[in-house]
Amino acid sequence: MPTVVIVYFSASGHTEQVAQAVADGAKSVAGTVTTLHRIVSEDIDGGRWKNDEIIASLNAADAIVFGTPTYMGGYSGQFKTFIDACGGIWYHQGWKDKIGAGFTHSQGLSGDKLNTLSGLMINGMQHSMIWVGTGSMPEGNTPDKMNRLSSYMGAMAQSNMDQPEIGTGDRQTAIALGKRVAETAARWNR
Numbered sequence: 001m002p003t004v005v006i007v008y009f010s011a012s013g014h015t016e017q018v019a020q021a022v023a024d025g026a027k028s029v030a031g032t033v034t035t036l037h038r039i040v041s042e043d044i045d046g047g048r049w050k051n052d053e054i055i056a057s058l059n060a061a062d063a064i065v066f067g068t069p070t071y072m073g074g075y076s077g078q079f080k081t082f083i084d085a086c087g088g089i090w091y092h093q094g095w096k097d098k099i100g101a102g103f104t105h106s107q108g109l110s111g112d113k114l115n116t117l118s119g120l121m122i123n124g125m126q127h128s129m130i131w132v133g134t135g136s137m138p139e140g141n142t143p144d145k146m147n148r149l150s151s152y153m154g155a156m157a158q159s160n161m162d163q164p165e166i167g168t169g170d171r172q173t174a175i176a177l178g179k180r181v182a183e184t185a186a187r188w189n190r
């Protein structure tokens with residue numbers, strides 16, 4: 001029974017919609033236990049990470065999916081605080097051989113989202129995780145198309161400032177990533 005834990009930051013809810021789509025994909029694989037952790041301001045105090053429960057949940061997971069909006073071409077500051085707090089786990093290689101994956105949302109069509117995904121993957125590599133990409137071919141460029149932003153390292157989503165809901169194509173891309181992560185975790189566990 002694979003456990004998939006999704007940890008993400010979202011200020012205004014778009015990245016949260018991507019996280020929920022990843023969770024829907026993971027849950028579609030029979031027997032998968034899926035948990036979502038949204039990083040909130042109370043998790044950080046004086047610039048330091050405070051939420052040991054989230055860390056314990058990640059330590060117990062078979063797969064961790066990391067998600068952040070793209071800010072200034074990289075992680076949001078809140079997410080970076082969380083990533084840096086996991087440095088002690090890195091030191092002991094506590095996440096070695098867990099499945100890892102990532103996603104990001106931004107306003108710009110490019111918006112330098114690839115740099116954010118690269119950062120998430122490098123973090124996964126430093127933890128010696130097994131990184132899972134989207135595994136989805138782009139079906140076109142319009143907002144209803146699967147992987148319309150042609151991203152392979154992780155799921156990308158893009159919405160305009162006045163657009164409350166992410167597009168169906170980006171949602172499908174995130175669902176497919178979640179499903180792939182859960183299937184990989186189940187296979188890896190076997």
Ligand SMILES: Cc1cc2nc3c(=O)[nH]c(=O)nc-3n(C[C@H](O)[C@H](O)[C@H](O)COP(=O)(O)O)c2cc1C
Nearest residue numbers: 010011012013014015069071072073105106108111
């Ligand atoms: C400080 C800041 C920096 C941002 N930098 C970028 C950027 O580099 N590229 C981009 O496309 N969008 C950028 N944006 C827009 C965010 O990516 C967008 O607001 C975010 O993805 C919305 O996600 P959320 O609803 O989950 O908070 C930035 C927004 C903020 C607040």
